[in-house]
Every structure is written in structure tokens, then in C-alpha cells.
Amino acid sequence: MKKVNISTKTKDSKKIKHHRKQILEASIMLFKEKGYHQTTTREIAKSANMSYGSIYDYINSKDDILYLFYEALYDQINVMIIEKLRNNECKGLLRVRSFVKEYFMVIDEISNETSIMYSESRSLSELHLNYVLAKENEFVDYVKNILHVSIQEDGIFISEDKLSLLANNIIVHGHMWAFRGWTLKKTFTLESYTKVQTDLFIDSIIGLKNTEVNEVETVETKSSI
């Protein structure tokens, strides 16, 4: 899905980029602290070192800032993950492990933004929401693809349904670290959280291997469940 274009009075695209970045950085801080609605455009302008009126040379409405926020968030996740996975040469479930680890690390770095994402999506206009949901779908597909390829390399075949759910689970487990950090961090560090969560995940896949790949074999214990 193509980005929603935000028209501006200003034409100089370099300046637009620069100032929008300022606006965004200020917004993230403020949104995290007080939420989108409690944050005023004046505060954003001040925090972005711009004059009150200037903001409106780079956006059309406060709404746009929220959209810009989501757009930037997805861009960031994409860039960071692709970056980190570039030289990764793992295969099979090891690649999955690797991906989850990198993904969780990314979320940890942007946990503020992730929490905001959960809080404020309802404030998006329909147009902007559609873009965000499309982006989310793209990311699910991306994860599904990684999973699919990796699992196949280990000779495991799973149904489309399960693949889909596993992908969604990974993504949500990442978000969880952000939005349930207040309680998870009492028990886990990012590392231990990643390890335990991944172990469980891999175990469920291997479970799958047994049940699905080889249905004629005598399945142990599980048949009774």
C-alpha cells in the first residue's frame, strides 16, 4: 500500500524532511509521556524548536502527526530488521531464532513507540488507519515468509493456518515486551524473555513436526490430549 501523501505549503523537500523529523521526535517523547490527545500542538512545536504556526507548513492537521508517527514506525522496523538480518547466514530453525532475537531487540529499542502504537491507533482517521493495517499485513507476510522458508529447510511442513498464527504470535510477543513490560520486566530481562519465549516457540514447532509431518507414526503422550 502506498503511503498517504500529506500535502504541504512548503515545497523544499529537504526542509520538509528535516522539520518533520523534528516534529516526530518531539511527538514520540510527548505521546509516550502523555498520550496523543493530552499533547497539544503548541507543546509539540515548542519541543521541536519550531514556532506554533510553522508546524502547519509541514503538516495539515494534528492528525497528520499521528500518521507520520505510524509511518515512521513501520519504516524504522523494516530498516532495522533488514539491516540486522543482512549478514545472517543461519538456516532452518536457527534462522527463526535469529530473527526473533533481532526483532525483539528492535522492539526493545522502540518500545515507547510500540506502546503508543497500541494506545493511539483508534485516533487515526480511517484513511490513515487503512494504511497502517496494510503495513501490518505486509509485516505479517514478511514474517510468515521467513518462517515458511526456515521451517521447510528443517524439513517441517505446517499448514497455512498454523503458519499464519505463528507469525502473528511472534509479532505480538514482540509487542508484548513493550506493552506488558511493566510486569514482564519484573521477571525477565530482554535476553531471558527472548530465550524463554523462543524456546517455547521452537518447542511448539517441533511438536508440530511430530504431529503433522509424520501422522502414521505412533504419536506419544499427545494423542490423549
Place this chain on the structure above:
Amino acid sequence: MKKVNISTKTKDSKKIKHHRKQILEASIMLFKEKGYHQTTTREIAKSANMSYGSIYDYINSKDDILYLFYEALYDQINVMIIEKLRNNECKGLLRVRSFVKEYFMVIDEISNETSIMYSESRSLSELHLNYVLAKENEFVDYVKNILHVSIQEDGIFISEDKLSLLANNIIVHGHMWAFRGWTLKKTFTLESYTKVQTDLFIDSIIGLKNTEVNEVETVETKSSI
């Protein structure tokens, strides 16, 4: 944690209950549609078939409505689950299956409320937020306990960490059905979602059984992962 008391001008506790229910039902509809901040007290009053000033006979501020919402939500979850599990005589992992099924069904019934819960927790005042977090902790403990007992009955022992994470996962997987319903429902019905999610979950526990319970045994395949 004790409920935060909300004083009222009116004394008649029957009326209070009745009107608060009206206010809540109206609010849920509106919050779901537009979020807490976009919903005005006038809209709530109108939608609750009350006069404009009357809602302030039953609450003290708009804030209270949000708190009432969270309070009711947790009460509802507790009541519904306890109700449903009352005559359950399953043991072991079957009990876990059963619990997850009932829990997901509850969430499905109150998926609107669950989504709102995720969006609006930031809008709670600190006092009210503390109550909500305490309630959430209580629920995690409740799930941990079910898991612990059930797993033991099947002769599986797992670390406190894993137990904690599994409980959190179950809870979040329930919420997921609400807040990611927009995409999950393209692939799953509640039943299929429950089945697949539970299968994965049980598999990960059985995986645990192999790795943790019997460490001296030669662990298959997994060690290489």
C-alpha cells in the same frame, strides 16, 4: 486490591447500579467507535438515555466512567470464567485446554471491551491505573495457578519463569483475538483460532516435558536448535 470508591450524589443504590450500567453500556459502544477522548459526556448521556446533567449524579467526572469501565471489565471476566469452569472436572492438560477455551470465549464476548482496554489504559489516572494493574496481576496469578496445578497432574514440572510466561502468553493470546481480530478473523473462526492456538501451546508444554523433566535422557532433535 480494593476497588476505588466513586462517590455519588444519589443514595439509592439500586438506581446507581441501574444508571451506571446504562452509562457503561453507552460508553462501551461509543468508546469502541471513537475512543474515550473523542467521546463527549453529552454523547454518553444521550446514548444512555439520560439527561445531560444526570450522569453527574452517578459519577464525579468523565474519568470515573473509564475507571468504571475497567472495573466492570475485570468483574465480568472473573464472573464469566468462574461460572464456566465451575462444573469442569477435567484434569491435567485437558483442564488447561478447557480453561483456554472458556477464556477465549469470554474474550470473544467482550472483544470490544478488550480492545478499548488496550487503547485507553493511558487515559486512566494514576490511582485508577494502579487498581487496573493490580487486577491484571491477580489474573496472571490465577492463570499461573491453573497452569501449575494442571501441569503437575500430568507429571510435568516447569520453572517459575516459564510458568509465568505461559500464563502471560495465554492472556495475551486471548486479547489478541480482540485487538487483532481485524486480521485473524480473515483466517480463523473463534473455534479454529482456539484450536490452533491451544495445540501450539500444548505442544510447547510437552516440549518442556521432554527437555526439563528428563534432562538426563538423550534429548532428540532439539539440542541442535
Place this chain on the structure above:
Amino acid sequence: MKKVNISTKTKDSKKIKHHRKQILEASIMLFKEKGYHQTTTREIAKSANMSYGSIYDYINSKDDILYLFYEALYDQINVMIIEKLRNNECKGLLRVRSFVKEYFMVIDEISNETSIMYSESRSLSELHLNYVLAKENEFVDYVKNILHVSIQEDGIFISEDKLSLLANNIIVHGHMWAFRGWTLKKTFTLESYTKVQTDLFIDSIIGLKNTEVNEVETVETKSSI
């Protein structure tokens, strides 16, 4: 000027009297503490041990309460002063001394009411304000008359203008004790305030005697007065 009649739903005049008294007593307390506008009818009702709606069986509007307050205040002043002066047999300037003393004592007893009188007269409706001003004029005349008679008895004659001003001064000096009590009470007790204020007052009258009545005479002993 005749009292402004306040119509009521209730006819039983005994009850009216009783309940209005309750309302007034509650109001004085509350008006002193928070002023007329900050005091709600609910508070008055509660403080008067009546139900919210009942108040409106004895008055027509919150405005009426304020009027009732002023009416009662003037009645009280009249009654109290007449009561106290009944058996007074002083003559001449001694009668003035006596009157001032009694008047200041009355004001001291109702200093709360007096302060309220000053604060809230602007809140009276025009109709009610006219009644109050008429009452005030009556009181000025009453004081002028006392002065006139008393001074004449001592063989002092003063112009109508001066008489008028002296009467107003006495009245305002009484009020002063109420509305400037916050500072006067740092220096004076009611007794010392009365003494010093009266001494000054008598001296100014005796001054008048000299200047106006008989410029060449020497002044007699004031100490006896």
C-alpha cells in the same frame, strides 16, 4: 417601605416562619463562610435540615433567600436596639454615648451578617435592593433623630447637613467594626474601639458647639460626658 412579599406554595404561616428561620440560619453561616454565590441551594437545604425540593415551598428563588437575609438583618437591628434602649434614661450627649455603645454592641453580635450585607448587596434584585435602601434610610433617620434630640438637650444646635453626616458616620463606624475587624481587632477590643470612637465623635460635636453656636465661648469640661 413595606416588605416585599414572597409568595409561597405553603399556606401554613407558622410553618413558613419556622422553615424560613431554618433556611436563614443555615444561610448566614454559609454566606459568611463562602459568600452568597459560592453557596448552593443544596448546601443551604442540607444545612437547614430540609430536603432539596422543600426549600422551594418556602421561597421562590435563591434570590429570595438573600432578600430574607437583609430583611431579617434590619428587623434584628431594630429589635435589638429598641430593646436595649428601652430603659435608658440618659439625656443629652450621654444618650448619644449610650446609643453608640448599644449600637456597636449589636453590630458586634451580628458582625458576620454585617459583613455579608456589604459583600452581597449587589446581588440583590432591583426590587429587593430598593427595599433594603429604604430600610437603611429609615435607620439613618432614626439615628438622626436621636442625635438631634440629644444634642438639643445639651443646648447644641447643628445644621441639618452636619446632623445627617454625623448619623451616617455613626452607622458606618459600626459597620467598620465588622468589615475592618481583621485589622481593627489587632489594636482594639470592642470596648476600647467604642470608647475611642465615641470620644472622637463627642469631641467633634463639642467642637461644633464652639464654632457654630457660640464662637467666643470657652469650652467646658468634656470629661463629664
Place this chain on the structure above:
Amino acid sequence: MKKVNISTKTKDSKKIKHHRKQILEASIMLFKEKGYHQTTTREIAKSANMSYGSIYDYINSKDDILYLFYEALYDQINVMIIEKLRNNECKGLLRVRSFVKEYFMVIDEISNETSIMYSESRSLSELHLNYVLAKENEFVDYVKNILHVSIQEDGIFISEDKLSLLANNIIVHGHMWAFRGWTLKKTFTLESYTKVQTDLFIDSIIGLKNTEVNEVETVETKSSI
């Protein structure tokens, strides 16, 4: 006592001064007519020829307007009186006469404000009230000082108590002209009020001279004062 600072959104101090003046002038008119509580911020804005929200660029709350009013009132009294007494070269009781005359003239010019001062002091917040009372005390001291010096120059010595009361009396007699103008103006012009009031005042001081300083002396001619 230092002025209570009222923060503004706007920085331009010239504009602040200008707009606050507008607000104040509008407020005085409206407060005089209807009192502080009956006057709405909307009315003030309209009457001050400002847009509705704009007044909140120059004040923080309706309360501030009242405070600004009192502050301006005291400033005005100080400035006007000092201005008028600058070139006054009278001595003794003549200086007192002169001061009273100027003071009454000032009050007459700001009689609306003076009446408002009496009605609305209860509406001030505690912080602001304290400032006002401190200012009032300062003014009492100022008047006491003038009296003290002037009287001494004429060889009259009076007790601290009497001095204090005389100062308070002068001040209240000024206020009286404002808050009892509705009746005093039926009998007096400012000039005649001033003359009669001052004559009485001087007589009471001369009375003091006789009683306190030298009880046996004969009284000299007052007519020259």
C-alpha cells in the same frame, strides 16, 4: 508585599499591558453593573473588544481579573495621591485638610472601583486576598504617618490608638463617599461632603488637644484651619 505574578502565554509586554488594560476597563464597567460573579468571561471579552479565547492569553483565570483589578486600584490610588501631594507645602492640620481633600477627590474619581472593592473582596483567593490586605495596611500606615507628622507640627500629641483610628476613619470616610454615595449625594456634593467631614475631623483632633495635651488651656480659634 510583592505583587503576585500572573503568567501569560504571550510574551510581548507591551501587548500584555495594553490588553490587560482593556480587560480591566471592561471588567470595572461590568463588575460595577452586575458584580463579579454575574459577569461572564464572555461578556468581559466582548466588552474588551477581544475574541473570546484571547483573554486567556493575558490572564490565567477569571480570578486573575479580580486580582488585577485590586492591584490596579491600589496602584492608582498611590500614584494619584502622590502626584497630587507632590507640591503641597502645607504644614500642620492644614496638611491634613489638604490630604483628605485630595484623597476624597481620588476616591470620587474611582468610586466605581471602590464600591467593587467592597463587594468583591470575598471572591479573592487567599493568596490574592493577602496581597490586598497587605496593601491596605500599607495605606493605613501611610495615612497614619501623615497624620502623625502634621499633628505634631501643630503641637498636638495623641496616643497610638487614636492615631490608628483616625487614619482608619479617614480612609473609611473616603470609601463611604463611594459606597454610600446613593444617599450621601442627596445631601452633599463632593466639596460639601469633604468640607463637613473634614471640619468634624479637625474638631475631634482639636478636642484631643484639649483633653489630652492640656486640659486647662482655652481653645484657640479653629476658624483659621
Place this chain on the structure above:
DNA sequence: GATGAATGAGCCTTCATTCAT
């Protein structure tokens, strides 16, 4: 382009008054 003062719609809340019970 930048600035920040001006605008006014809209929000939450209060409270005098009414009226069904």
C-alpha cells in the same frame, strides 16, 4: 518562509429549579 497573536467551536462540569412519586 517564519512567527505567534487571534479566533471561536467545543469540552467538562455545575447548579437552580422542577416534578413525579
Place this chain on the structure above:
DNA sequence: CATGAATGAAGGCTCATTCAT
């Protein structure tokens, strides 16, 4: 008559957005 829940007009204040400079 008494009660107190219901009503809704009105008030103080905020803040996204505009626009003159």
C-alpha cells in the same frame, strides 16, 4: 406536604487552526 432524582441552560477554560506581519 415532603422528597430527591432529573433537567438543561450556562459558565470557565482549552486548543487546533488561521493569518497578519
